[in-house]
Amino acid sequence: MxxxxxxxxxxxxxxxxxxxxxxxxxxxxxxxxxxxxxxxxxxxxxETKEELILAALERRDEEDRVALRVFVEPHASDPVERLLATFDFLEIDFNDRQYRGCIFLSAAGEHKDPANPVFRAAEMHKRLVLAYFEELAHAARFAEPKQIAGEINLLQEGAMAVAQITRNAEPARQAKRMASQLLATSARSPLAPAA
Amino acid sequence: MxxxxxxxxxxxxxxxxxxxxxxxxxxxxxxxxxxxxxxxxxxxxxETKEELILAALERRDEEDRVALRVFVEPHASDPVERLLATFDFLEIDFNDRQYRGCIFLSAAGEHKDPANPVFRAAEMHKRLVLAYFEELAHAARFAEPKQIAGEINLLQEGAMAVAQITRNAEPARQAKRMASQLLATSARSPLAPAA
DNA sequence: AGATAAACGATCAGATCTGTATCGTTAAAT
DNA sequence: ATTTAACGATACAGATCTGATCGTTTATCT
Missing domain, CATH: 1.10.10.60 (Homeodomain-like)
Incomplete structure (x- = not known):
């Protein structure tokens, strides 16, 4: 090696x-x-175990976000469909019998001091994922893309938390239905191109 | 003492x-x-540290669920309003500067084996909270009370997870708005009494 | 007030944890 | 081919962890 x-x-x-x-x-x-x-x-x-943890989280952060894009973008061209596809991506993880919850949330849960580098690595990952949702929500011409991104994000976090306990994939589908319902009634920019 | x-x-x-x-x-x-x-x-x-953890979780479980009922029930009589009031209860926790996420989810995150008694205590708490939501959703005569309860639950879990990282109370308000929007478009039983 | 029980403080055992040091060997690079 | 760097294995240091075991002291209850 x-x-x-x-x-x-x-x-x-x-x-x-x-x-x-x-x-x-x-x-x-x-x-x-x-x-x-x-x-x-x-x-x-x-140098230390903490550095190993940080390196592991940084690698997974990069991998996860790349994998999300690689899954979502060929899956749909419509930005709304892409937002919904992120839940299908989540479901793949949940179907793994070894799914034990979001490793970044767990990392923050074991290193609760906001000044702790591990907490901050988890925080950074969450920020970057949210930024991707904002990108999609913006492309979908929602009137308030940040709010929409926050909603999608909250649904994903909820699905991960529920799945961590129930250990099945249903929360991903449920969250997707909820997202679909919410997006359908959310205001779009008048400049939105016809479908 | x-x-x-x-x-x-x-x-x-x-x-x-x-x-x-x-x-x-x-x-x-x-x-x-x-x-x-x-x-x-x-x-x-x-006898052991694990028993201390279990006793602590059991006490908090009991306290939390009682406090939730005590907060919600005088707050509103309409079951739909009561479902929404659970998010106000959540917001109280989030406003505590010491809020560090749901202690039950963290417990499950540190004791990931589903056979572990600590994991199971966390699981039990989540089950009981969900049961309360079902009780409210049933009283509100939603056509599918279990599904509604699951949605409220997922929103609460999402709010807690987001607040654990962002450390502010906004996720509670956001989740409440989402719940309000979802409940407004959810089917009610035809036997629903007029308001 | 005397008996019973539980509290304290301190120590210790044994395991486990992170991180270091030593040393012989292997493999890569020039 | 020789140098150099990294690897493996083991032992060890020092801290920390859970849990047990001492007397000794302080409450509580009859």
Whole structure:
């Protein structure tokens, strides 16, 4: 394994364990055991456990947002349909039997101090996802794109929280129906092009 | 302090610390230091830390659901208004500068195994809150009270998750507006009494 | 007031945690 | 081919965690 491969492998393993067991409950010893790497190696790649967590969250943040765009954009060209498609993307995650809730919300839940770098990484991810919804809501020519984006965001967060407990995919479909209903009655700009 | 007072005091302190710092990050030593009680005393009242967590969650579960009813029922007599009033109740929590997200969701997030007693306690709380929404939705004579209750629940979960990150009360108001909009377009039973 | 029980404070055991150090070996780069 | 850097394995340091075990002291209750 090349250097960069080891780093990626460590991040993969760490992300899986953080998702399955949480951050505090996942010790460095377990991460190295599961990734088959020496402790020295882990600490050569990451100075502290917190840096490993941050690197893992940053990678997942990037991956998730790219994957969302890659899923949504070929799926529909109409921006409203794209907003609704984000719930289908969510449903894919929920159908994984290993779904254990949003890893960013969990990260914030285990590092509650708003000044904590882990909390701020989670915060940043949420901000960027919201920005994507705003982009779509703007393209859909809603009269108040920020508010629409906030609504979509709130529905997604709700779906993730409910699915974390109920452990099934229904919340994604329910949230999508709600979004559909809300978007249908929301004001559009008079400049909206005819469908 | 009488015996029951000590127990209550321990639960108060533990709940505060779990909320401020999380479950794993809150050690037994910190709990006894902050409550000014000897370690022997804590372990006389609770066999293990997990039992302390469970007792704390059970007490909060009971308190929260009673407080919700006590807030909602004098607030409005119309069941639809009562459903909407649950968001005002939520807003009170969010306005606390110490709001750090739903302690039950955080508990589930730190104890992700569905067989874990802490996870199950969180699950139970969520189930009971949902049951209350169903009770209100049924009283409001919605055609599909379970679905309505699920929607209200999803909005509340979304508001809590968003507020955990943004740390302000706006998500409660936003969720309330969304609920209002959704309820207004939801089917009611033809037996619904005239207002 | 005397008996009973629970409180305190301190210590200790044993496990586990993060992070460091050592050392021999392997693999990549020049 | 030789140098260099990173790897693996193990042990260790120091802190912290849960939980148990001491006397000793303070309440509570009859």
């Amino acid at each position: 090349r250097r960069s491969e080891i780093r990626d492998h460590l991040l993969d393993t760490a992300l899986r364990l953080f998702n399955e067991r949480g951050y505090h409950a996942t010790g460095v010893d377990l991460i190295i055991a599961e990734s088959g790497v020496a402790k020295t190696t882990l600490y050569r790649h990451f | 009488r015996r029951s007072e000590i127990r209550d005091h321990l639960l108060d302190t533990a709940l505060r610390l779990f909320n401020e710092r999380g479950y794993h990050a809150t050690g037994v030593d910190l709990i006894i230091a902050e409550s000014g009680v000897a370690k022997t005393t804590l372990y006389r009242h609770f």
